Amino acid sequence: MPLDHNSDISDDALLQLYANGDQAAAQMLTLRLAPRAYGQAYRMLGIAAEAEDVAQEAMMRFWKIAPEWRTGEAKMTTWLYRVTSNLCTDRLRKTCTTTLDAIDEPVDPSPSAADTMQDIARHDALQSALMELPERQRQAVVLRHLDELPNPEIAEVMEISVEAVESLTSRGKRALAQILKGRKAALGFEGNAR
Numbered sequence: 001m002p003l004d005h006n007s008d009i010s011d012d013a014l015l016q017l018y019a020n021g022d023q024a025a026a027q028m029l030t031l032r033l034a035p036r037a038y039g040q041a042y043r044m045l046g047i048a049a050e051a052e053d054v055a056q057e058a059m060m061r062f063w064k065i066a067p068e069w070r071t072g073e074a075k076m077t078t079w080l081y082r083v084t085s086n087l088c089t090d091r092l093r094k095t096c097t098t099t100l101d102a103i104d105e106p107v108d109p110s111p112s113a114a115d116t117m118q119d120i121a122r123h124d125a126l127q128s129a130l131m132e133l134p135e136r137q138r139q140a141v142v143l144r145h146l147d148e149l150p151n152p153e154i155a156e157v158m159e160i161s162v163e164a165v166e167s168l169t170s171r172g173k174r175a176l177a178q179i180l181k182g183r184k185a186a187l188g189f190e191g192n193a194r
Helices: 012-020 022-044 049-067 076-094 122-130 135-146 153-157 162-179
Strands: none
Touching: 012 022, 012 049, 012 076, 022 076, 022 122, 022 135, 049 076, 076 135, 076 153, 122 135, 122 162, 135 153, 135 162, 153 162
């Protein structure tokens, strides 16, 4: 029976089908998971090509461990977000000698999760503001407010307590608000009183 892209089959069921030799299940699972890895990597790194590399590496690591995956012990998405976060952190540490001012603002021509934003100016302003946050705050804010993960799952991804997630997210949101406060024109809010 061929699988269609909109199937309601769970990720765990698709992985089991793949383990039984169903290549269509592997393709469907990749179509579900790869955009999540790319979206998270792009929001953490701000460079489309780097995000593509990270997403590809995360998916390659996923397929390496897929045959030994124990369903019910951990969510695949949690594992994938953790691996993607770690790969992004590694890349950020390698490039930390480059100042943010030396990096051109990224322009992503391909569709991504960021395309849901109202316009390019808001996207650029948000991305720029995210890049000004400390790494851990940025990671917590991205996972909570852009990837919409619950705090317990973020705690698992970041390997910290739920209270630490709440603190990082709260501080990150306050810092973002302060950064964006002076960018009302770029956000298209210059006529608003707030």
